[in-house]
Amino acid sequence: MALFHTHTLSNGLRIAAEIDHRCYSAALGYFVHAGSRNETDGESGLSHFLEHMMFKGTESRSAADVNRELDELGGNSNAYTSEEQTVYYATVLPKFQDRLVELLTDMLSPSLEEHEFQTERKVILEEIAKYEDQPPFGAFERAMEIHFGPRGLGRRVLGTKESIESMEASTMRDYFNRRYRPDNIVVAASGNVDFDGLVEALEKQTKPWSDRSAPPPRNPDDTNSLPVGIDVDPILKVDELAQSYLIQMNRGPSMASEDRFASRILASILGDEGGSRLFWELIDTGRAETATVWPQEFADCGAWFTYLVCEKSDLTLNKKLIQDIMTRTAEQGVTNEELEQAVNKATAACIMQSERPGNRLFSIGSRWLTQSEYISTDEMLENFRSLDQQKIAAAAAEYLTPQPTTEVIVSDGIEGDC
Known part of the structure; x- marks a missing residue:
């Protein structure tokens, strides 16, 4: 029988786990309250861009190290960004729980180096161009922009060509420090999970997150005009x-x-x-x-x-x-x-x-x-x-x-x- 457990760490990070020791695998994910509806015009597409950068290395791991270790753990791992959240997840054998927790936690303290930022910008622009060239040619994004307005829920998850081209690494660092705070994140787990071990590991490994510097206030959007690159013709x-x-x-x-x-x-x-x-x-x-x-x-x-x-x-x-x-x-x-x-x-x-x-x-x-x-x-x-x-x-x-x-x-x- 599956049992549900929750815990809030001293730094405010929340843990929610559905535990079933009959399972042969354990799944773990970081769910971050950072999506396109949380962005400003100057940050449009940043949540998704930042998701990519999480795989580009940390102070203790290179990008190659991150991807190699994910492969070594086997199972399945990936990430995605939506209007309301960014999620980093993996499923492994229970014996790899500790290694997975340490790896994902380290990934959520990325280096955000300038050269990786510039390289990944090109990848994002190619992704936008590829998507816009496929039927129905951005129509769902256009519908969301008209229905909800071009900001908030109507803001494009990928951003626009214009917003990505003009984005700076410093803007990403500020956004990271604003959204990737412990009290804005949930760690979820399911399957054959050692809950006490999970809580203990996260309490120790995420303790430095409380020291993330508060970014300066954001410039408000000009709601009397459309964001650059946006058209609301139906x-x-x-x-x-x-x-x-x-x-x-x-x-x-x-x-x-x-x-x-x-x-x-x-x-x-x-x-x-x-x-x-x-x-x-x-x-x-x-x-x-x-x-x-x-x-x-x-x-x-x-x-x-x-x-x-x-x-x-x-x-x-x-x-x-x-x-x-x-x-x-x-x-x-x-x-x-x-x-x-x-x-x-x-x-x-x-x-x-x-x-x-x-x-x-x-x-x-x-x-x-x-x-x-x-x-x-x-x-x-x-x-x-x-x-x-x-x-x-x-x-x-x-x-x-x-x-x-x-x-x-x-x-x-x-x-x-x-």
């Missing part, structure tokens, strides 16, 4: 485009909302890859290549996405078909058969995910970082199994009936797109 014109891409956004449930589970099930019924209402109406009939919906939850708010890919000539009709399906669902609800099928899919996925400590880690760490809350697998399953048609109908009425507040179209022209 039409993205791309030459020689074979298909049209449509992204619609509306409000959705937050991570704290009680109807987030109903919304996930509703999204499955409407837009699952196979057997959903949009699948049978648009995909199976050949009207569209992609037609799906999903909710995206943030700490204090949420969004409801609709995504359509089809021939330009079919865009107007397909938009109407999707809206008709949404309206009909909000007015008539879902069938018991649809609900049962969607719940079975969700609970099966939840159970399979819980079998791997590396999968459970993200749910534990993200939720403790943003909500200071733990939800066990059994509680998660009960949240899905307790749903009924009335709860799904309420979520449908809440999130499907309003017309989309944000719409972005990618096409080779605007005539006939709307």
Whole structure:
């Protein structure tokens, strides 16, 4: 049976662990409250840039040492940055717990050397260029910028070409000292973990973090103008485009909302890859290549996405078909058969995910970082199994009936797109 333990170190760093000694592996991650919504215009893309720099060496390890030791530990290791957090994680055999803790903790005190900064800047710029050259050509970022505004949740995780080119290493160091403080970080663990050993090691190894110097105040953004490199035109014109891409956004449930589970099930019924209402109406009939919906939850708010890919000539009709399906669902609800099928899919996925400590880690760490809350697998399953048609109908009425507040179209022209 899995047991949940928490502890707060003397420096304010929080530890949250779901321990199950029946597991064959142990997963550990640093969850840092540092994402694109925490940046200013001059820092746009810095959270993600800094994530890269964590692998470029420390006072005691070179970049080659960091990557070699991660390989020596085996298992799986990586990092990612989102709108609200940056996460560094790894899954190893339990016997390597101490080595992993020491390595990840050391990585979170990076050298941030100027030459590594300049080298990695080129990597980030190549990543931005590569992403912007792939369908749907930055449309999701454009939709977020229009829906939430170009700052806060609407700020691009990668930043822009302009923000990365103008960024200085000193700005990164200040941002690091501001966001990478013990009381702004959660260490999450799952699986076959020695919790007492974890607490003892972290108490000792993160003690110097309290001495990180406080950076100077940041210059406020000029909210009367757009950040450099940002455009909020809802039409993205791309030459020689074979298909049209449509992204619609509306409000959705937050991570704290009680109807987030109903919304996930509703999204499955409407837009699952196979057997959903949009699948049978648009995909199976050949009207569209992609037609799906999903909710995206943030700490204090949420969004409801609709995504359509089809021939330009079919865009107007397909938009109407999707809206008709949404309206009909909000007015008539879902069938018991649809609900049962969607719940079975969700609970099966939840159970399979819980079998791997590396999968459970993200749910534990993200939720403790943003909500200071733990939800066990059994509680998660009960949240899905307790749903009924009335709860799904309420979520449908809440999130499907309003017309989309944000719409972005990618096409080779605007005539006939709307």
